[in-house]
Amino acid sequence: MSGTHAHSAAFVRDRMIPQEPPPDRSIGALGWLRQNLFSSWLNAALTLVSLALIGALLAAVLPWVVHSSWTANSLSECREQIKAAYGPEESGACWAVIRERWSQLIFGFYPSEIYWRPILAFGTALGGLAPVLFPGVPRRALYLTAAAPFLVPWLLWGGTVWLPVAVAFGFVLGYAGFRVVAPWAGGILGAIAAGLVPVLWWLLLAGKAAGGLQEILPLGIEPVSSRNFGGFMLSITIGLTAITLSLPIGILLALGRQSRMFIVKVICVGVIEFVRGVPLITLLFVAWLLLNYFMPPNTNFDIILRVIIMVTLFASAYVAEVIRGGLAALPRGQYEAADALGLDYWKAQRLIVMPQALKISIPGIVSTFIGVFKDTTLVSIIGLLDPVGFSNSIRADVNWNGIVWELYGFIALMFFIFCFSMSRYSMYLERRLRTGHR
């Protein structure tokens, strides 16, 4: 048999050839280029056109960015310096305005000798968020998370240390109220006591208690009025507060919307639909104009606080709808499984429903957060000096009148850094939570 076969075939391999490395043109940089950019004639042509476009764009922008002045003290001086250095026909960026005014774009009118306070405050806020955001952080950092809501406003606005202490004491009172009332009056009355006692404390006694303690033992830092807030500090204060508060409020609203209790459901639907049906700018005008008219004359209801409340409401309504999408995406069986296990409503939500619903909603929630952070620039319309508002004020300086692109470029860069980090974090979170339903 083998003999006849050997005659009929011209060649028979009788040993394995050794493994060869893949050909040069399919590995390394060359292989990547072939695969991704030049895989066919059409793709090759599109690649070349795109490269030409990018090249043309850079050729137009880069000389402007590089042929710049960092040291001038006015726009006209910038122009003179650029002409002297690069030739009479050149025009370039006047980055000197950023050198002179970067601190205002970031801190507004905050007194420069205490810039460490907002920096420390936002550091504290990030430190407080870290154990919530990343699993690797030691659990002990949760103490910082609990302290941050009191520390951060105190660092930003200053004043007596006893006020945040008195406010924090309200939560202790609430807990105590629950422990005292619940054993003999039941959970619901306990919950009401837990809510009512601290509110009464804050409204009636906390201010006096803080004032009294301040007289006995004066401890405090220099107070800074809200009018001195500005620039990115203002955006971050509003954005960070709105973001951290809107997630829990949004979850509650989303659950309320699905509730079987009629009143709860109607209230939640009403809030969500009303707030979503109104543009943010309208809410901001309400915060500025209407509240001014409704409140007694000379009332000093902090404008930043008013704006924070409105932005938080706005963000919460959107987050609620995103989370409702996550809830709707869960199979009915998950709810039924929770019921079958005998879990009560809150346990079922906490252990089974929310972890899955939130995971599904992450991209939507983060987009909402990024949107809210960028929307904080709308406050310039009601006269608060956020980065965009401040760029207008800087342009009103005789020395810098007429500067446009440099300021907007700087602001865009800063916003990009913040929003891009949020976006990267959301991708990291999605990867970490991917438990493999694929």
Next chain:
Amino acid sequence: MKKSVILGALTVAACAAGAAGAATLDDVKARGKLNCGTNTGLVGFAAPDANGDWQGFDVAVCRAVAAAVLGDSSAVEFVPTTGKTRFTALASGEIDMLVRNTTWTFSRDVDLKFTFVGVNYYDGQGFMVPKALGVSSAKELDGATVCIQTGTTTELNLADFFRVNNITYEPVPIETNEQAQQQYLAGACDVYTTDASGLAATRATFEDPTAHVVLPEIISKEPLGPLVRHGDDEWADIVRWTLNALIAAEEYGVTSANIDELAAAPTTNPEINRLLGTEGGLGEMLGLPADWAVKAIKAGGNYGELFEKYIGQNTPIGLARGLNAQWTDGGLMYAPPFR
């Protein structure tokens, strides 16, 4: 997260509600600060400098009032307002006075219930064109494209002017002044029209200002001045006469350089003596110290000095006095007698 702030705000609200209705002068004295509404930024009139201090021609009026009332020209809390928020801020008591390039009109004075206490700058709407266009009068602008801010009185004035002169134009609507600058320089419109002071400031920022001309026609009256709420005439008097003191000081030759000498002892000019409080009791009638006007003038100088410092010929804006010269020099600045 901001519980403590809520709390603070509520506490303040509770205290303030009790004090409501007191006279503005008492409020300002109790507060130790004058809340003055200004622009969020307008070249020459209000802008923060590199140290965060507000500077400008409007700002100077705030400082003068603060100096007259509180004796300290830095005791001012500047509240930046936009065109949309300025009147509410004043009406609601958030600010004590508003100096924000606000045109004195009938409806604002009567319907919105404000009191305009005077005029610190007489402005008017003008036109700017590139020199290459070869136009020397606005009446030659038949068929021109005009960059114009929407929703302002400038838009209405423009329509009136072209209709009266029976010529046509094509409007290019824009939102802000900076946008207008970009559009105008890019050639999107032949003409840019806004208040003459704004045109001068805009022109000063161009790479080659000499290639553009501001046409001689001024087509509207824009008397800009400080205003206060209706109903507190004592406070209105203080702001009015502080402004008048600045104007009168220029007329009588009282400057920040010679004021110490003139205020030290009565001079031979009784009008100066009454103004500076070395004679008569004008300050007392206002409820202020006798040297109120001295402090107001020392805050930044007399009217002429302020004009030259912030918007005059030696600044990049380079406005001529024009209508804003003293009445003795053919302008409209005319302070009633201090008597």
